[in-house]
Amino acid sequence: MYPQQIIDALRHVRYPGTGKDLVESGMLEDDIRISGLAVSFSLIFEKDNDPFIRSVIKAAETAVKTYVDENAAVTIHTKFLSQKTKVESQKLPTLQAKHIIAIHSGKGGVGKSTIAANLAVALAKRGCRVGLLDADIHGPSQPKMFHTEDCRPVSVPVGGRDLIEPIEQYGVKMLSIGFFVDPTNAVVWRGGLASNAIKQLIEDANWGELDYFLIDLPPGTSDIHLTLVSELQLTGAIVVTTPQPVALVDARKGVDMFRNEKINVPVLGIIENMAWFTPAELPENKYYIFGKDGGKQLAEELGVPLLGQIPLVQSVREAGDNGMPIALQDGHPAASIFAEIAKMVEC
Secondary structure, three states: OOHHHHHHHHOOOEOOOOOOEOOOOOOEOOOOEEEOOEEEEEEEEOOOOOOOHHHHHHHHHHHHHHHOOOOOEEEEEEEEHHHHHHHHHHOOOOOEEEEEEEEEEOOOOOOHHHHHHHHHHHHHHOOOOEEEEEOOOOOOOHHHHOOOOOOOOOEEEEOOEEEEOOEEEOOEEEEEHHHOOOOOOOOOOOHHHHHHHHHHHHHOEOOOEEEEEEEEOOOOOOHHHHHHHHHOOOOEEEEEEOOOHHHHHHHHHHHHHHHOOOOOOOEEEEEEEEEEEOOOOOOOOOEOOOOOOHHHHHHHHHOOOEEEEEEEOHHHHHHHHOOOOHHHOOOOHHHHHHHHHHHHHOO
C-alpha cells in the first residue's frame, strides 16, 4: 500500500452533511502512516458532537478494505477544528539555528545537492555547527553523498518528547527522507504529504543548537518551497545554475521566486557549477562545454553576488559518488573554492 491508494479510496466516501467526498471536503489530514498492512490516518470534523462521526469512520474503513486491501488493519483518528487550532498554536519548533539557508536550483541536474553537501562540509571545517536537511522528497541524494545510505535514524527522548536523532557525518548533522524509504522504490506522494514529511523532519528532530541549517531544496517551485518559507525564517537563499542558457532561464525564475513580495527571502548569491571542464592530465586547460560565464553574467544582471564558479572535474563527481565530498580533501582546487564560498556565506 502507498498513500495515494488511501486517498483515492476515501474519495468514494461522502460526508452526509455536504454531499462532498472526504478528500474534497478537506477532512483528510496529511498524516497517513503505512506499515505493512497497517494503515492509520486522521479525519477532521467541525466539532466533537458531529452526528455523522461514527458512520463516516465506518465508511472510511470499509473503503480502504474495498478499494485497497481487504486485509488492511485500519486505524482512524478523529480531530476537530477547534482542537486542531489549539494544538497547533501551542506547538513550538525545536529548530534552533542562527542562520537558515536554502540551496535552490531552477532545474534538476545542475549539481545543487553536490553544492549543498560540500558547502555543509566546508562550513563544518570552519568550526561551525551545521545541520543539513535533504528536502528533495522524490530524489534524495544526501545519504549517498555522505556514505550513510545504510543508516536508520532512531528516536530519542528530549524534554518529554520523542525526537528523531539526525545522522552525523563529517561534522554535519543530516536528515533525509532517503533514510526512511526503500531506495529502489519511487516516492509517489502529493504535495501535502511531502510538505508534511519535511515539516516533521524539521520540528520533530533533535537538531540541537546550530550555527547553520542548510536545506537542499527540490528543483523548481512547489508546495515544499512555500511550506518552508512560511514555516521558517530563512536567512537567505543560494541559487545554483550551470552556464548553459536553458539552466539560466530557470535560475532567473528561482531568484525571482525568492524576491517575490509574498516570499521576500534575500538571495545570498549565485553559484555557477560546471563552469568549465578541466581534464586531470591538463590541469591548466579550460573547456567551456556549457558556455562561458553564464552564471556570472546573470549575477551581474540581477545585482546579486557571484559566490563562486565550480569547474566540471571528474574527482568532484567521484568524491560525491563515493560518499566523501571533495571539500574534505585539503589542498584540492575544488575544495579551496568551497572553502572560499563558505567564508563568503558565513554571517
